[in-house]
Amino acid sequence: MANSAFFGTSDSGAAFFGSSGSGTAIDGRSGSGTGVHGSGVVGVLGEGTPGVQGNGGSTGDGVDGFASNAGRSGVYGSNAGSGAGVFGRGAAGDGVHGETTGANPAAGVKGKTNNTGYGVYGTATGTGGAAIGGDAPNGGKAAHFYGGDVYIDNNLHVTKAITAGTKDFKIDHPLDPANEYLVHASIESSEMVNIYSGNVELDGHGVATITLPAWMEAENADFRYQLTAVGLSQAGLYVAQEVRDHRFVVAGGSPGGKVSWQITGVRRDRWALANPLVVEEKKPANERGLYLHPEAYGLRPEKRIGWSEDPRNPARTAAEPR
Helix, strand or coil, rough: CCCCHHHHHHHHCCCCCCCCCCCCCCHHHHHHHCCCCCCCCCCHHHHHHHHCCCCCCCCCCCCCCCCCCCCCCCCCCCCCCCCCCCCCCCCCCCCCCCCCCCCCCCCCCCCCCCCCCCCCCCCCCCCCCCCCCCCCCCCCCCCCCCCCCCCCCCCCCCCCCCCCCEEEEEECCCCCCCEEEEEECCCCCCCCEEEEEEEECCCCCCEEEEEECCCCCEEEEEEEEEECCCCCCCCEEEECCCCCCEEEEEECCCCEEEEEEEEEEEEHHHHHHHHCCCCCCCCCHHCCCCCCCCCHHHCCHECCCHHCCCCCCCHHHHHHHC
8 A cells, every 4th residue: 555654454353453551552643644544344443542543633634434335334433331432522623523425314423322321412611612513504404303302401592483293381280290291282373473461450431551562563563352351241342442652442341340351463573574474385396295294194104204314214224334
């Protein structure tokens, strides 16, 4: 092999073997080429603390792995103890960088746990960092989770839309918090609407002015009203003045009567106006004939959108790198 300080081949054993009680068993350095190059079922196998360590200086990669076989990994790390299978540190670049260019669904970086740990775990100790980040500038999926629940034990911030089959809240049941949950679904609509409600006591003339937040008309338009008499019939109730200057007026009720009110406004903030809700949309060509929830139609999982990428797909699992 050209430009190699050492080159060895072996049919079954080790071309080179190094052992050291405290230092470096094999140290490979090259001014412009590869410090250590390995080729085989396992290109380079290292055991120790660390098993393999690479330093790319200011311009190279610490460890660079490539596997041309669809069933193998560019870099594979395993740890039976409490350390890391693969550990990477980057002073200004990526600690670990993984890339896949094959046509078959594969992972640039894949993590797996057979116990109660994490397949992939990220920590950000800086105030401006992100524990896990993703970007798909060409229309792919920045993050995709298949099977199992996703738990977020903190606040979730989303700057664009959330789409889901249901959008619920789930809390410990107020009457039996140790043994039960209470689940509510969100209110759905074909419009982007906000709902506001309250109770008011009418004055001696059966009139009340309800004051709303100062931002009410900047956020909403096309208000709809509901009035409900509480405690006694108030057949003459009506909206005497619609929302204006962040207030509206109720009249026609009984002096001192109680009224529950509700108003609904259609969003007109800049985000809502720039991103109108599309109630009915055609599926793109690559999703036609497929379903978000094929089981609801009595169909097999193969008809699910994204099934070709799903790790539960036997065809994908057979081709996955270890």
